[in-house]
Amino acid sequence: MDFWTLANALATGLLTGLVYGLSALGLSVIFGVIRIVNFAHGEIMVMGMFFALVMFRWLGLDPMLSVPLAAAILFVFGYALQSTVISRVAHLPDHMQFLLLAAIAVMIVNGSLLIFGPDPQAINISYSFDSFDIGENLIIDKTRAYAAIAAVAISGLLLGFFKYSRTGKAIRACADNYLGAQVVGLKVDHLYALTFGIGAACLGAAGCVLLLLIEVHPYLAPGYTLLAFVIVIIGGLGSMTGALVGGILIGMSEALAAIVLQPSMKSAFSFGLLILVLLLRPQGLMGKSVK
Amino acid sequence: MMGVNFLADLTIKGKAGLLLILAILISLPFWSSSYIISVATITLYLAILGQSWNLMLGFAGLLSLGHALFVGISAYLAAYVFSVLGLPPVISVFPAVLLAILMGMLIGYLGFRFSIGGVYFALLTIAFAELVRISVDHMGFIGGTEGLFLPVSEGDRKGVDLINLRGHPFMFYYLAMVLAFLTLAGCRTLLKSKLGYYWQAIRDDQDAAQALGINVFRYKMYAVIYSSGIAGVAGVFYAFYQNSLFPESVFGIERSIEVTLGPIVGGVGSLFGPVLGAFILTPLGEGLTELIDFLKNSGIIDPKLKLNGLKLLIWGLVVSLIVLFKPRGIWPWLSDKLGFCRTEGD
Numbered sequence: 001m002d003f004w005t006l007a008n009a010l011a012t013g014l015l016t017g018l019v020y021g022l023s024a025l026g027l028s029v030i031f032g033v034i035r036i037v038n039f040a041h042g043e044i045m046v047m048g049m050f051f052a053l054v055m056f057r058w059l060g061l062d063p064m065l066s067v068p069l070a071a072a073i074l075f076v077f078g079y080a081l082q083s084t085v086i087s088r089v090a091h092l093p094d095h096m097q098f099l100l101l102a103a104i105a106v107m108i109v110n111g112s113l114l115i116f117g118p119d120p121q122a123i124n125i126s127y128s129f130d131s132f133d134i135g136e137n138l139i140i141d142k143t144r145a146y147a148a149i150a151a152v153a154i155s156g157l158l159l160g161f162f163k164y165s166r167t168g169k170a171i172r173a174c175a176d177n178y179l180g181a182q183v184v185g186l187k188v189d190h191l192y193a194l195t196f197g198i199g200a201a202c203l204g205a206a207g208c209v210l211l212l213l214i215e216v217h218p219y220l221a222p223g224y225t226l227l228a229f230v231i232v233i234i235g236g237l238g239s240m241t242g243a244l245v246g247g248i249l250i251g252m253s254e255a256l257a258a259i260v261l262q263p264s265m266k267s268a269f270s271f272g273l274l275i276l277v278l279l280l281r282p283q284g285l286m287g288k289s290v291k
Numbered sequence: 292m293m294g295v296n297f298l299a300d301l302t303i304k305g306k307a308g309l310l311l312i313l314a315i316l317i318s319l320p321f322w323s324s325s326y327i328i329s330v331a332t333i334t335l336y337l338a339i340l341g342q343s344w345n346l347m348l349g350f351a352g353l354l355s356l357g358h359a360l361f362v363g364i365s366a367y368l369a370a371y372v373f374s375v376l377g378l379p380p381v382i383s384v385f386p387a388v389l390l391a392i393l394m395g396m397l398i399g400y401l402g403f404r405f406s407i408g409g410v411y412f413a414l415l416t417i418a419f420a421e422l423v424r425i426s427v428d429h430m431g432f433i434g435g436t437e438g439l440f441l442p443v444s445e446g447d448r449k450g451v452d453l454i455n456l457r458g459h460p461f462m463f464y465y466l467a468m469v470l471a472f473l474t475l476a477g478c479r480t481l482l483k484s485k486l487g488y489y490w491q492a493i494r495d496d497q498d499a500a501q502a503l504g505i506n507v508f509r510y511k512m513y514a515v516i517y518s519s520g521i522a523g524v525a526g527v528f529y530a531f532y533q534n535s536l537f538p539e540s541v542f543g544i545e546r547s548i549e550v551t552l553g554p555i556v557g558g559v560g561s562l563f564g565p566v567l568g569a570f571i572l573t574p575l576g577e578g579l580t581e582l583i584d585f586l587k588n589s590g591i592i593d594p595k596l597k598l599n600g601l602k603l604l605i606w607g608l609v610v611s612l613i614v615l616f617k618p619r620g621i622w623p624w625l626s627d628k629l630g631f632c633r634t635e636g637d
Contacts, residue, residue, distance in 0.1 A: 037410055085615070092618050094410055095354055099555050100614040102548055107607035113600030218600075222544060226421065229414060268425040271418045278415050279405045 004137040009255040011140055015148035017251020019209055021244035022151040023224065024231040025158060026202035032238030033175040033195040036086060037094070039101035042224030043108035044200050048074060048207020049216040050112055056123045056211075063123065063208045064150060070204035078200025083193040105221065113218040120215035143212040150209050155244055158202065162240065171195055175238070227267070230274045236287025245286055249273075305631035316468060320461045328464050332532065334573040335467035336525060341553035341565030342474045343521035348551075349560035350482060351514035352494030354409065357398070357416030359546035360423055361391040361519040363536075365526030370441055370536055371433050379455045380527050388523035394419070395519025396512065403508050417544060424542035438537040441530065456531035463532050470528065471566070474521055479562050481517065490514055556613050558620025567622045576606055 027041050038044075051070045052063040081104075089097050130142040162168040174181040174191050182188055214220075227250070235246025250270050257269040277284060301309060320328055340358065347353040365387040372378040372386075398419050402412050433439050447457040453466070481487050489510045492500040501507050530536060540546070557568025579602040587594040617624055626632045 085611075088615055089618070092614075094413075095348060095551070095555060095559065096614055096618055098354075098356075098413075099551070100611055103607045103610040103614065105607075107604050107611070110600035110603040110607065114598065114604065117597070118599065226417065226544065229417075233411075233414060262429075264428065265425065268422055271422045271425070274418045275401075275415065275422070278407055278411060278418070279401055282405065282407055282411060 005259060007138055009259050010252055011138060012144065013252035013255025014248060015140070015144045015251075016213065016255070017248035018148040018151045018155075018244075019206060019213070019247075020227065020231055020251050021247025022155050022209070023203060023206035024228045024235070024243040024247050025155055025240060026199040026206065027228045028232045028235070028238060028240055028243040029158075029162075029202065030196055030199040031232070032240070033171055034082070034086075034090075034192050036090075036097055036196075037101070038199070039098055039225060040105035040108060041203065041228050042221035042226075043105040044074065044078070045203040045207040045210070045224055046112065046216065046218065046221040047077075047108060048204035049211045049220075050116060050207075051204065052208040052211045053116075053121060053123060053216055056125075062125060063211045064146060066208045067150060067154070067205045070208045071201040072204075074204030075197040075201035077197075079193045079197035081200070082196035083189065086196065087189060087192065105225070109218050109221055116218065118217060118219070120217040122215040123211060125212075147209040147212045151206065154202070154205050158198070159240055161198075167191075167194065223267075227270070230270045233274055233284055234277045236284025239284065239286040242284050242286030246284070249285075300632055302630055302632065304629065305626070308629070308631055320464060325460060328460055330573060330577045332460070332464045332467050334569050335464070335471045336528060336532070337549070337553050337573060338471045338566045338569035339467070339474045339525045339528075340522060340550045341557070341569050342471075342478050343518045343525065344550050345554040345559060345561075345565045346478055346481070346521070347514050347518040349554065349564075350478075350487060350494065351490040351511060352497075353511060353514060354413040355416045355518070356413045356544070356547050356551065357418075357420035358518075358522055358550040359542050359544075360416070360420035361395060361522035362526040362529060362546070362550075363420075363427075363538075363541040364394055364423065365391040365523035366530035366536055366541060367427065367433055367439065369527040370439050370530040373455075373531075374439070374441055380531055381454050381456075384524065384527045387527050388520050391519045391523030391526065392516050394423075395515040399512050399515035403511050417547070420542055420544070420547060424538050427538040427542065434536075436538060438535055440536075441534040443534050456528075463528075467528065470524065475562060475566065477521075482562065486510065486513060552610065554620075556610065556621060558622035561620065561622050563626070564620050564622040567625070568620070571621065572606075572610075575609065576602065579605055 023041075023045055026045075027038055030036060030038050048070045051073065052061075052066040055061040055066045055069065056063060085104075086097075086100070089100050125143075127142045127146075132140045132142060132145060134140065162172060170181070170186050171191050171194065173184075173186060174188050174195075178188065181191075231246040231250050232243055233246075234249060235242030235244070250273075253269055253273065254266040257266040261269070316331070319331060340362065343361075344355060344358050347355050368390050369380050369383040369387040372383045373380060398416060401407075402415050407415055427433065428436050443457075448459060451458040451462045453462070456463075456466075482490075489500070489505050490513075492503070492505060493507055493510060497507055552572055553568030554565035555568065556572060557566065558564030583598055583601060586592045587596075587598075592598075613621065
């Protein structure tokens with residue numbers, strides 16, 4: 001294996017990893033604040049992908065332009081889901097919450113199967129096969145580059161929102177101290193619903209961007225749910241920068257595993273990494289120790 | 292001894308109900324169709340697995356989302372030695388169950404040694420199940436993604452050969468029934484033993500249990516050992532009932548989730564919950580398929596309509612409604628309503 005094969009694989013892995021990171025951010029935000037493990041994560045993202053597909057087929061809209069629309073629609077979906085259904089199981093043990101979200105996931109997968117059928121569907125846009133050639137040997141797909149740029153921009157926006165805006169600060173307050181947040185008069189239920197909405201909006205955006213890179217079909221979702229878990233645990237559950245770092249790490253290690261081992265072995269690599277992190281540093285690479 | 296114990300909590304009404312259900316199950320092959328028998332066999336198989344999973348979560352508070360792993364490795368081992376060496380399952384069930392238990396012990400050791408609890412423990416079990424699935428995908432000698440098939444001859448489905456587990460579907464049905472009953476009685480004995488009370492103490496408050504001198508690590512390991520062992524027995528049954536094993540359909544996360552559904556719907560921590568849950572969910576799924584076919588054939592809905600996914604959509608809706616409105620499961624509610632049990636939800 002020569003140097004450029006490796007460099008190309010790593011560059012591809014880095015860019016894909018940034019999109020993974022955005023998607024994992026959606027999971028991390030929801031867990032970090034509401035303490036709900038969203039087992040319908042990949043499914044909500046695939047909803048975003050199908051939305052972008054429909055927009056492209058009907059209006060010829062570039063998936064990049066679908067991003068704000070998909071984010072808005074899934075924000076409303078997430079807000080409604082949290083405030084009407086998920087809030088009702090907040091007091092139940094983990095396994096009941098897991099079952100509810102798994103059931104929601106099953107409904108989303110089969111609902112999209114009913115509407116869109118089982119076949120993989122791809123879109124073909126004018127720059128699908130274009131690439132940026134950097135120097136002579138480093139070739140980067142245009143779609144991948146755009147997807148990564150969009151992912152970075154949206155992630156940055158989100159980090160900024162949580163760090164500087166009043167609402168973002170209020171949400172972080174709920175995450176740090178639930179009782180304290182209630183005592184100072186924050187509307188915790190509303191903020192939780194907002195958080196789930198933001199997490200789902202993240203997934204909508206990630207879904208649109210991902211449609212540039214891969215074909216969409218209903219059964220895609222469970223794999224992405226697991227992938228996001230791996231990323232978020234490795235990065236540190238609840239840590240937003242951790243989700244991004246984890247995404248890049250997994251993206252690059254998958255790309256490496258695909259050329260060093262076999263493409264079909266790449267997720268074995270991620271799961272192996274997950275087990276190591278769980279055992280040696282259960283709070284994740286960037287997470288704070290909870291003892 | 293075990294049998295007497297086992298009925299002690301049931302009221303007269305409860306005993307009568309149990310007898311009626313047993314009579315229906317035993318006589319089922321004589322008056323129903325082969326299709327119903329196949330559904331009932333799968334239901335009993337899932338009831339066994341539900342019991343095994345419930346032993347970990349309901350008794351000891353350990354959430355496993357990788358139960359397909361224990362079933363799968365045991366199924367693969369028994370199927371492999373049968374197809375290569377001709378070793379009958381009556382013998383291979385021992386190494387197969389041992390392998391499942393060793394896997395459980397490995398996960399348990401790592402999880403408890405490094406004090407990984409709750410959701411994180413569940414993710415550890417998923418990670419192991421997925422790792423094994425991908426590894427089996429790449430193991431050519433047991434078929435890889437192409438699958439592992441057991442040799443079946445024409446006469447096999449007629450006789451009754453319990454040594455080699457080859458025979459009529461009725462044989463598998465009765466075998467599943469016996470195994471389900473033994474599992475239920477065994478779990479009941481465990482739950483009411485010292486071990487069972489230690490488990491429940493650990494489940495309710497691990498720190499308090501430890502403070503009282505219970506060796507938490509050891510008793511959690513026992514829970515995993517019993518649970519993975521039962522799953523291993525079920526795995527051998529599965530291999531010889533299905534006659535074909537594919538990594539995706541054996542180790543996939545959907546399989547592990549399927550195992551959890553029955554007990555959660557029926558009632559986690561109760562003995563009859565996992566059985567009831569299996570008897571609600573499996574026939575529900577099959578019944579929906581039948582109903583959709585019926586509606587299509589009778590022209591009420593357009594037969595040309597593609598309705599793939601509708602069944603599972605409705606099924607997901609039913610499960611969500613149960614979580615929202617009967618979060619303790621159906622059994623505790625039903626047994627209170629009908630006055631089946633002396634002690635609530637047991």
